[in-house]
Amino acid sequence: MYKYLNQINSPHDLRRLKETEIEVLSKEIRRFLINSVSKTGGHLASNLGVVELTLAMHTIFDSLRDKFIWDVGHQSYVHKMITGRREDFTTLRQYKGLSGFPKRKESFHDHFDTGHSSTSISAALGMASVRDLKREDHSIVAVIGDGALTGGMAFEALNHAGQNKSNLLVILNDNEMSISQNVGGMSNYLSKLRTTPMYSKVKGDVENLISQIPAIGKTMVKTAEKAKDAIKYFVVPGVFFEELGFTYIGPIDGHNYNALCKALKQSKNISGPVLLHVLTKKGKGYSLAEASPHDFHGVSPFKVDSGKPLSNKDKVTYSDVAGKSLIELAEEDQRVVSITAAMPAGTGMTGFSQRYPHRFFDVGIAEQHAVTFAAGMAAEGYKPFVPIYSTFLQRGFDQVVHDVCIQNLPVTLLVDRAGLVGNDGETHHGSFDISFLSCIPNLTFMSPKDGKELRAMIKYAGKVNGPVAIRYPRGSAGEVASELGEEIITGKGEIVYEGGKDVVIFALGHMNDVGLKVCRSLQEQGIKATLVNPRFIKPLDEYLILQQAHRCKRIYTIEDHIKIGGFGTQVLTLLNDNQINKQVKIFALPDMFVEHGNVEILHDFYGLSGEKITESIIADFVSNASEKMMMSR
Ligand SMILES: Cc1ncc(C[n+]2csc(CCOP(=O)(O)OP(=O)(O)O)c2C)c(N)n1
Ligand SMILES: CC(=O)[C@@H](O)[C@H](O)COP(=O)(O)O
Ligand SMILES: [Mg+2]
Known part of the structure; x- marks a missing residue:
């Protein structure tokens, strides 16, 4: 089924293939991506666009020695596929499965973790600076999209790199799209570069031409310099990047493997920072994604023929x-x-x-x-x-x-x-x-x-x-009735469920859903629980919180947030400040970076599901009861 893809066990295998075979391989990779992502969900359109670019990078560079930094990282699937992780795509973005972003802990071919935009040039420049200090000679390559280039950090890094002069390759993957249509002056500038009549003109030719303009006498020199500058602005492609200190190459057809290999080789021989401008089509090879790249940027599982999602997407979020x-x-x-x-x-x-x-x-x-x-x-x-x-x-x-x-x-x-x-x-x-x-x-x-x-x-x-x-969270908001709901009054919460005085639960925001399940389950076990929706994190409804804390035997808080500095710790401080010396248990996320996976699975794993919270509260009551029995003996 995958004649050439099956032959790629490491990037080195690419070098054995002829140009026509690479073309077939590219098609196979796209077919694989579409089928695989249609089952797992993930970032599709961006990856379909960088197939030839990724293959060319792996042909010219050695990703164990040379370092690729993928900006945002949502377009690193092809890189993952050919660096030994193709089999893992069935687990893409699932709990304990393959990450949707580059991860150093996942592979020696991943040199920098990304996810947020516009970090790649800064990270690459940092790496290049260390390489220079150590007098090593590997290449550092940042791959940044036209969307990510709108981020301030990218400009800060370009500004620094132009002056720093380290050897560094920045590949600008320009597909004229962010998630939605790209915006801004830089995006307009890139569009002009695409359509410039100098399209494939090598900048050296132009500079040669300019240098031949004669300059006689002092005034003439000044005039000639001005004229040269003016001409340069009109005819040198990528003059913005050139003026920052980069050598600009491009624009190059990002789906032409040979042209890409040639340009990458060329960039290796240039000293100082190079910006290679590559034009690609987001969604390339899947007509539905080409026509509507925005809809196929990040997808949940879908039917390949129609592009329609498998699950019902009609829920109101x-x-x-x-x-x-x-x-x-x-x-x-x-x-x-x-x-x-x-x-x-x-x-x-x-x-x-x-x-x-x-x-x-x-x-x-x-x-x-x-x-x-x-x-x-x-x-x-x-x-x-x-x-x-x-x-x-x-x-x-x-x-x-x-x-x-x-x-x-x-x-x-x-x-x-x-x-x-x-x-x-x-x-x-x-x-x-x-x-x-x-x-x-x-x-x-x-x-x-x-x-x-x-x-x-x-x-x-x-x-x-x-x-x-x-x-508020990602996902379904439940049914939203047309009337507005209760009026919001500054610093006022509400009682959502009045079950009794054994337990009070302060559940924040959408965790009231969980809180309600917990109260009902506790009720079945004979534990009487009240659920409070604080509504306000700041100012806290101090009156309601203190009133309920006084009245109930045990106090619990639930939040979809880390414990440190979270809602529960604020409740704890309030109780402490008011000398309420009751035990408070905070159900929140631990002090760690939580991995990827389905939210329900993660919540359960970190003790935030209704079942886990109920178990924990019941266990408190059981241990308290046995303590009392021990004490009475
Ligand atoms: C700081 C930050 N803001 C927003 C996002 C959401 N985001 C992810 S990809 C993307 C668009 C990136 O466009 P581009 O760099 O051109 O990549 P393409 O998908 O077009 O290849 C956005 C806005 C993000 N990852 N990080
Ligand atoms: C890569 C990235 O940052 C976005 O594409 C993000 O994955 C979007 O997330 P949502 O699916 O929650 O909109
Ligand atoms: Mg883009």
Whole structure:
């Protein structure tokens, strides 16, 4: 079935194949990827686009000695396939299975872990600098997409690399797409490079030509220099990168294996940093993905013929609710705008962007900028909302502190993908936001138990004249009724289930679902439990928490977040400050990076499933009862 693919046991095997055989191999790789990812889910379109590029890199370089750094890393599947991990693709992104991103612990061919965007050039430059200090001579290659190039870190690194002068190859994989359509001035500049009449002109020819312009006399020299510069700007391809100190090669057809090999070889002989501009098609070889690369960027299992997902995708997600609620708010309040850092669809904002194109801003993969941009708008009297994944907000921490909260500006962070996200794993779980946000003065911080409450919280945020954050998870928000849900009052929680005084459970946000199951199971065992939805992480509903803590024998908290600095520790501090000396058990994630896998499996493993929590609470009651018996003897 896979004539040539089956012959590739290591990258060295590539060098035995002829050009025509590489062409067939490329098709086989694409067929393998489509079939395999259609069963497991994963990042498809980006990988289909880099087949020839990856093969050429492995032909010209030796990935055990030379170091490839894949930006974001979602396009590293082909690299994984030909570095001995093809068999593992049945387990892709599953619990204990193959990671969807490069992992140093997975293979000696992976030299740097990625997942968040725009880190590759910095990491590559760091490695190149050590190589130079040690006087070693291997190659370092960063592969960065046009989307990832919109991230500030990439520019910071280009700026440094141009001056540093270390030998370093940056391959710019330009497919004119981020997850959605790419945006920004750099993206426009790359489009111009694609269409320049100098398309394949080698820059040396042009520079030669320029150097032949005669310069006579002092004024003439100056004029000639100016003219040279002007000409250079018009005719030297990639002058932006050239001026930064890079040698620019390209653009090269990224699906032409021979041309790629030639350009990679050429780059090896150039001293200093080189930028190789490669043009590829996202989704190449799968017509549905070529036509709609956005839909096949990250997929759940799907039918290959139709491209339709296998499972029912009609569930309303928290992101959907956020998008709809923001449209409603924008209707009422002209000052409401929405800002995304390259995640319009993932954050549920497609509808908003269509409805209010002039009030919607996609700033590229630039979370820091997104937050400060929002602060600027807020300072001018607008009400910016920033829907952003919890994990990517980590990038914007200082901006939240320095630009939003110190000035007490009315920016609302819609912290999507809070808690464990599942298959993307440790780089993407949203398990730190409570720790890093709740310590910031002026911020109001909430978490809804369901979609209905999210809608109410967004409405409430619209009225707050200061910074607000609302955290909610990836996935289904349950049924969202058309009415708004209970009114949100600052610092007020609610009792969700009144079962009695043996146990009180404070469950944060979506963990109320679990909390409810636990209460019912405990009830069956004769343990009377009450469930409280605190709604607010900041300010805490101190009255309700203290009241319930006084009244109940045992106190538990549940959150989809790490324990350190989380919601439970704040409850603990409150009780301590109020001299309530009862034992509190915090159900939260441990102090470690949680691996990839299905969220239910992970929650169960880390003791956050209804079953595990119920068992643990019952065990407390049993051990307490036996302690009492021992003491009475
Ligand atoms: C800091 C950060 N923000 C957002 C993302 C989400 N994200 C993953 S891939 C991607 C688009 C990348 O586009 P590009 O680099 O051009 O790669 P392509 O998929 O087009 O090959 C985005 C926005 C991320 N991984 N990291
Ligand atoms: C690679 C990356 O960062 C994104 O593609 C991410 O995987 C999207 O996650 P969601 O599927 O939760 O939108
Ligand atoms: Mg791209």
